[in-house]
Amino acid sequence: MGQLTSLMQIMQGAARKAGRALNRDFGEIEHLQVSRKGPADFVTAADRRSEEVIFKELSEKRPGYGFLMEERGEVAGTDKTHRWIVDPLDGTLNFMHGQPHFAVSIALERMGEIVAGVVYNPAVDEMFHAEKGTGAWLNDRRLRVAARKELADAVIATGTPFYGKKGHARFLKELHQVMGATAGIRRYGSASLDLSWVAAGRFDGFWERDLKAWDIAAGLVIVREAGGFIAEIDGGEDVLSTGNIVAGNEDMLARLIEKLDAAR
Numbered sequence: 512m513g514q515l516t517s518l519m520q521i522m523q524g525a526a527r528k529a530g531r532a533l534n535r536d537f538g539e540i541e542h543l544q545v546s547r548k549g550p551a552d553f554v555t556a557a558d559r560r561s562e563e564v565i566f567k568e569l570s571e572k573r574p575g576y577g578f579l580m581e582e583r584g585e586v587a588g589t590d591k592t593h594r595w596i597v598d599p600l601d602g603t604l605n606f607m608h609g610q611p612h613f614a615v616s617i618a619l620e621r622m623g624e625i626v627a628g629v630v631y632n633p634a635v636d637e638m639f640h641a642e643k644g645t646g647a648w649l650n651d652r653r654l655r656v657a658a659r660k661e662l663a664d665a666v667i668a669t670g671t672p673f674y675g676k677k678g679h680a681r682f683l684k685e686l687h688q689v690m691g692a693t694a695g696i697r698r699y700g701s702a703s704l705d706l707s708w709v710a711a712g713r714f715d716g717f718w719e720r721d722l723k724a725w726d727i728a729a730g731l732v733i734v735r736e737a738g739g740f741i742a743e744i745d746g747g748e749d750v751l752s753t754g755n756i757v758a759g760n761e762d763m764l765a766r767l768i769e770k771l772d773a774a775r
């Protein structure tokens with residue numbers, strides 16, 4: 512990999528700084544303040560601190576850009592063409608349970624298109640990153656999606672709906688279709704890392720419904736730049752707005768969609 516562009520330096524700098532704050536809180540999770548946004552939808556002081564760090568850092572480096580952030584929501588900028596889409600802690604439940612599988616996710620949207628993304632897991636110091644047109648990377652290693660073509664050889668990631676989230680019955684139908692045809696299913700609990708792991712070839716595919724733009728915006732460009740494909744599960748146009756996402760290489764994507772269609 513050559514020199515990082517100034518945009519990548521800014522995005523990775525913000526992600527690392529937030530990651531250091533998360534690592535400090537991860538070391539003291541027993542003292543962490545926790546509240547709920549839904550029956551099983553938790554938010555902690557670590558989510559807010561991480562978001563604060565990212566907001567401050569990106570506002571300083573690119574004054575005027577707007578934000579869409581999980582905890583503070585939409586923050587309008589004076590520059591209407593650029594917006595950061597941020598999940599300050601993706602995998603809060605893992606974090607709260609001492610599981611080192613969580614991430615900071617930052618994407619840049621330019622005129623409605625995602626042009627850059629970073630997904631950083633500070634517990635293992637893995638920085639997944641991509642800018643449109645220049646490939647996807649894990650730290651300084653170039654990424655390529657897995658080449659497996661058959662579901663029978665594949666490890667597929669998903670996200671199960673939880674207490675208070677809709678879609679349990681539909682998910683079970685989809686799971687029934689997919690799990691009977693694959694080598695293995697995984698549910699690790701961080702959508703941004705699920706997509707990054709597809710880009711890295713650790714998963715052959717991934718599907719989940721009802722995600723938010725901040726869960727998937729950065730992962731989307733990372734998967735595409737690794738040669739992977741993204742689709743909206745029901746054939747809708749805009750995966751960022753519906754949050755119904757399926758990912759994989761071209762063949763795996765087609766096979767997964769076939770199974771998900773059969774679940775209807």
Ligand code: 2AM
Pocket residue numbers: 551552553581598600601602603604670671673674700701702703719722726
């Ligand atoms: P979060 O940690 O940023 O809230 C997909 O499973 C997404 O749902 C996760 O990336 C996670 O993002 C969010 N989520 C919220 N509550 C959850 C729960 N109880 N179990 C799993 N995921 C949850």
Ligand code: CA
Pocket residue numbers: 552553554581603
């Ligand atoms: Ca959350």
Ligand code: CA
Pocket residue numbers: 598600601602702725726
């Ligand atoms: Ca999330």
Ligand code: CA
Pocket residue numbers: 558581598599600601602603
């Ligand atoms: Ca989050």
